[in-house]
Amino acid sequence: xxxxxxxxxxxxxxxxxxxxxxxxxxxxxxxxxxxxxxxxxxxxxxxxxxxxxxxxxxxxxxxxxxxxxxxxxxxxxxxxxxxxxxxxxxxxxxxxxxxxxxxxxxxxxxxxxxxxxxxxxxxxxxxxxxx
Amino acid sequence: xxxxxxxxxxxxxxxxxxxxxxxxxxxxxxxxxxxxxxxxxxxxxxxxxxxxxxxxxxxxxxxxxxxxxxxxxxxxxxxxxxxxxxxxxxxxxxxxxxxxxxxxxxxxxxxxxxxxxxxxxxxxxxxxxxxxxxxxxxxx
Numbered sequence: 001x002x003x004x005x006x007x008x009x010x011x012x013x014x015x016x017x018x019x020x021x022x023x024x025x026x027x028x029x030x031x032x033x034x035x036x037x038x039x040x041x042x043x044x045x046x047x048x049x050x051x052x053x054x055x056x057x058x059x060x061x062x063x064x065x066x067x068x069x070x071x072x073x074x075x076x077x078x079x080x081x082x083x084x085x086x087x088x089x090x091x092x093x094x095x096x097x098x099x100x101x102x103x104x105x106x107x108x109x110x111x112x113x114x115x116x117x118x119x120x121x122x123x124x125x126x127x128x129x130x131x
Numbered sequence: 132x133x134x135x136x137x138x139x140x141x142x143x144x145x146x147x148x149x150x151x152x153x154x155x156x157x158x159x160x161x162x163x164x165x166x167x168x169x170x171x172x173x174x175x176x177x178x179x180x181x182x183x184x185x186x187x188x189x190x191x192x193x194x195x196x197x198x199x200x201x202x203x204x205x206x207x208x209x210x211x212x213x214x215x216x217x218x219x220x221x222x223x224x225x226x227x228x229x230x231x232x233x234x235x236x237x238x239x240x241x242x243x244x245x246x247x248x249x250x251x252x253x254x255x256x257x258x259x260x261x262x263x264x265x266x267x268x269x270x271x
Contacts, residue, residue, distance in 0.1 A: 028160060035156035036191040037147055046206055047191045051161035054187065058163060068167045068177060071186035073214045081207045130178070 005062040008129070011106065017092040020056030024049070024086050043081045049088060049121060050076060053110045057092035057125075069127045072105070076123040080114070087115045095124065102131030133200040136243060136266060142229035145196040149184050151221040157188045183218035189225060189249050189258050196227045196247065201264045213260035217251075224252045234266070241266040 006015070022028075024044045032048040033040045054071075063069060082088070089112070096107040106127045112120045133142065151171075158169050166173040167183060174182040190213055197205040219225050229247035236242075242265055249258040 031156060032160035035153055035160045036188065036195070037153065038191070038195050043206065045191070045194065046209070047187060047194045048160070050190075051157075051163070051187050055162040058165070068165065070167075071215050073212075074186070074190060075212045077210045078206065078208060081203065 005060055007062045008064060008067070008104075008106075011061075011094050011097060013094050013096055015094040017057050017060045020052075020059075020090045022052045022056070022088050022090065024052075024082060024084060024088060026084055029084050042083055044084055044086065046076075046078045046081075046121060049082065049112055050074075050110070050123060052088065053090040053092065053112050053121075053123070054125060056090040057108060057110065060092075063129065067129055067131075069106075069129050071125065072128040073126040074123060075125075076121060078121045079119050082114060082120060088120060089113045089115075104129040104131065132202050136231065136234070138231055138234055140231050142196055142200045142231070142245065142247075144229075145192050145199070145227045147192050147225050147227075149188075149219050149221055149223045149225060151182060154182060154184050154188065154221065157185050161185065161187065163187075179218060181220060183220055184223075186215040186218075186258070189215070189219055189227075192225065192227045193229075193247050193249060193258065193260070193262070196229055197245070197262050197264065200229070200245075201243070201266070204267060205262075205264045208265050209262060210264070211260060211262040213258050215258055216256045219249075219251060219257050225249050225257055227258075229262070232261075240268075 091111045095109045098105040108125045110123045227249045229245045233244045244263045
């Protein structure tokens with residue numbers, strides 16, 4: 001299988017991670033609802049969609065050995081609800097990369113579209129990588 | 132749903148108990164198996180000294196509070212900005228509180244801006260932020 005990961009050192013502003021598709025299946029949503037200790041209805045919780053988008057990006061990122069990425073901040077905007085069973089496509093790009101001494105910050109822009117290419121949500125995640 | 136939507140009003144708080152089982156379930160559901168969340172021996176050697184909950188798990192609780200207050204309007208058109216100040220750990224009980232800071236009209240539509248914070252049982256802030264939501268036309 002082709003390795004689609006990119007090393008942290010090679011990330012530059014504007015870099016686009018490979019888009020990732022997810023099916024928001026009954027089992028995925030029920031597992032999510034159990035994890036967040038919540039009840040659901042016929043719609044997918046928007047934060048479950050965000051979690052998929054962040055994971056898609058993180059799965060494509062290779063960090064230096066021993067480095068941990070800490071979620072420092074998150075902005076989100078929701079545009080539409082999706083029914084369980086919908087398919088989403090997650091896009092992420094590097095907005096900024098900041099090095100402050102031993103601390104690095106990675107600012108990523110996220111966009112999620114449904115199967116009709118309509119925007120479902122967008123956001124910005126800041127990850128801190130303590131050196 | 133919140134029945135009295137007015138500036139200064141508090142949202143109904145959400146209280147959750149964090150367990151390693153929930154963190155593991157969240158990792159499975161989200162696919163985020165960062166060892167800081169799920170590998171206790173790895174996490175013990177980090178400055179955290181043990182596993183921590185995903186920041187997005189705490190944010191899910193914030194979203195639950197907003198959904199309880201504003202219903203589908205939040206789920207389909209909400210907007211939030213959150214800063215993760217500290218980590219929640221297994222064994223913590225976190226409480227999410229929020230209040231309506233302002234209600235503004237834009238093009239004939241009312242929007243509520245709320246502040247929120249998530250604190251652990253010691254009163255330490257885990258997450259703070261703001262959320263905005265369109266209000267149903269028959270409210271306000």
